[in-house]
Amino acid sequence: MLLYNTLTHKKEPFVTAEPGKVKMYTCGPTVYHYAHIGNLRSYIMEDVLEKYLSASGNKVLRIMNITDVGHLTSDGDTGEDKMQKAVKREHKSVMSIAQFYTEAFFADCVKLNIKKPEIVQPATGCIPEFIATIEKLIEKGYAYLAGGNVYFDTSKLEQYYVFHDFKEEDLDVGVREGVEADENKRNKADFVLWFTKSKFDDQELKWESPWGLGYPGWHIECSCIGMKYGGETLDLHCGGIDNAFPHHTNEIAQSEAFLGHSWCKHWFHVLHLNTNDGKMSKSKGEFLTVSLLEQKGYSPLAYRFFCLQSHYRKSLVFSWENLDNAAGAYNKLVAKIGTLLNNTDTVDEAKKAELLKPFTEAMDNDLNTALAITAVYDALKSDANAATKLSAVEAMDQVLSLGLIDAAKASADKAENTEIPAEVLALVEARKEARKAKDFAKADELRDQITALGWQIRETRQGTEITPIQ
Numbered sequence: 001m002l003l004y005n006t007l008t009h010k011k012e013p014f015v016t017a018e019p020g021k022v023k024m025y026t027c028g029p030t031v032y033h034y035a036h037i038g039n040l041r042s043y044i045m046e047d048v049l050e051k052y053l054s055a056s057g058n059k060v061l062r063i064m065n066i067t068d069v070g071h072l073t074s075d076g077d078t079g080e081d082k083m084q085k086a087v088k089r090e091h092k093s094v095m096s097i098a099q100f101y102t103e104a105f106f107a108d109c110v111k112l113n114i115k116k117p118e119i120v121q122p123a124t125g126c127i128p129e130f131i132a133t134i135e136k137l138i139e140k141g142y143a144y145l146a147g148g149n150v151y152f153d154t155s156k157l158e159q160y161y162v163f164h165d166f167k168e169e170d171l172d173v174g175v176r177e178g179v180e181a182d183e184n185k186r187n188k189a190d191f192v193l194w195f196t197k198s199k200f201d202d203q204e205l206k207w208e209s210p211w212g213l214g215y216p217g218w219h220i221e222c223s224c225i226g227m228k229y230g231g232e233t234l235d236l237h238c239g240g241i242d243n244a245f246p247h248h249t250n251e252i253a254q255s256e257a258f259l260g261h262s263w264c265k266h267w268f269h270v271l272h273l274n275t276n277d278g279k280m281s282k283s284k285g286e287f288l289t290v291s292l293l294e295q296k297g298y299s300p301l302a303y304r305f306f307c308l309q310s311h312y313r314k315s316l317v318f319s320w321e322n323l324d325n326a327a328g329a330y331n332k333l334v335a336k337i338g339t340l341l342n343n344t345d346t347v348d349e350a351k352k353a354e355l356l357k358p359f360t361e362a363m364d365n366d367l368n369t370a371l372a373i374t375a376v377y378d379a380l381k382s383d384a385n386a387a388t389k390l391s392a393v394e395a396m397d398q399v400l401s402l403g404l405i406d407a408a409k410a411s412a413d414k415a416e417n418t419e420i421p422a423e424v425l426a427l428v429e430a431r432k433e434a435r436k437a438k439d440f441a442k443a444d445e446l447r448d449q450i451t452a453l454g455w456q457i458r459e460t461r462q463g464t465e466i467t468p469i470q
């Protein structure tokens with residue numbers, strides 16, 4: 001499989017250290033609020049990647065952290081701790097907030113058919129590991145104590161800016177929020193590994209450490225959790241594109257300084273989902289969550305379909321109109337699959353393999369889910385028999401996880417189990433009479449009345465079909 005690698009800036013074969021085994025690390029959510037659908041775009045694309053790697057015969061070990069301490073609003077060392085912000089907002093303890101939003105995150109994942117990683121590790125559960133790693137970094141001369149905090153010394157590295165040629169201004173994250181620059185840093189790019197003295201006197205969670213009572217910086221958690229479960233190397237590291245800098249840059253700096261060798265060869269980043277007026281936000285404008293989509297009548301899987309229609313390396317604009325179009329297309333696709341369900345054909349394996357080929361080619365070419373969906377449509381349009389089409393679609397959907405066959409079955413069951421009201425039947429009869437009398441204006445009018453009652457009517461060769469509108 002060819003997969004773009006942010007580290008080398010090109011599409012390259014994805015190769016693992018041990019053939020057939022993938023150690024995949026995903027930066028998990030900061031559990032201070034519900035995930036917005038932008039966050040979930042990243043997790044949907046990572047889920048498809050994991051499932052495709054598994055479907056291609058790999059055993060995937062997926063590791064995810066849960067950030068419940070240390071992530072500041074700036075992503076750097078300035079701003080307010082996001083968890084502490086939630087404490088002020090909700091007047092609850094950090095741990096109860098973390099638990100609530102961790103559960104909410106995984107509930108959203110279930111609705112979006114995102115598989116829970118094999119390993120899920122909250123940061124607060126690994127404090128001794130963080131401390132041990134920081135001690136070793138100090139010992140090796142990569143970290144220093146200043147003003148009570150422990151900092152990583154980026155000047156000790158041969159190369160710090162591994163992903164891009166970042167500009168100095170990029171380091172001013174947070175300064176916009178009116179927070180002063182940290183005078184303790186020897187170099188502007190240095191970052192905090194452990195806080196003891198800071199502006200957050202109200203920080204609720206603190207631990208004893210060799211440097212005093214304090215708490216970890218954000219970046220150290222992913223290095224330590226990655227190494228705890230993945231050992232000295234990882235095959236694949238994922239996140240949204242905003243994670244590339246400073247978070248992943250700092251993860252690489254501290255992990256490789258600690259290990260003395262390269263850590264993870266392949267870095268996968270998902271571009272952002274934005275709104276028409278810019279960045280997606282949890283505090284300003286409409287807070288777009290899975291629950292909001294549901295309240296507005298959209299199936300979460302229609303949102304997954306919307307995401308998969310675009311390539312992960314292009315930013316995507318969300319609007320209700322765009323989601324409407326995706327939901328319409330998703331429902332049509334499900335309806336089409338529904339017509340194949342009751343067949344007595346047998347699967348033609350050779351034909352099925354032929355239908356799957358373009359799907360595999362699309363996915364092998366940098367996870368092109370948009371083309372993979374085209375392969376689903378092409379399979380349905382092909383001259384294969386119903387059982388073969390259905391079996392091919394089922395195989396593709398094991399990776400895409402759009403719940404296509406289940407949704408088709410559910411809507412068929414619904415149609416079967418729904419009794420048609422007498423009022424609708426009377427209108428259908430009246431419409432038949434009108435058509436017989438060639439009064440088409442009247443027939444149309446009666447059709448509108450039937451539609452208004454939530455029913456769809458279709459004249460087929462077998463007779464009149466009446467189905468509920470989905």
Ligand code: AMP
Pocket residue numbers: 027028029030031037038039040041042067238239240241242243270271272273274280
């Ligand atoms: P956070 O909960 O802020 O730690 O972010 C969780 C994940 O969502 C990270 O992988 C981020 O890179 C990613 N992310 C944040 N904003 C967006 C967005 N608008 N679109 C896609 N992914 C995002």
Ligand code: ZN
Pocket residue numbers: 026027028222247
């Ligand atoms: Zn991370």
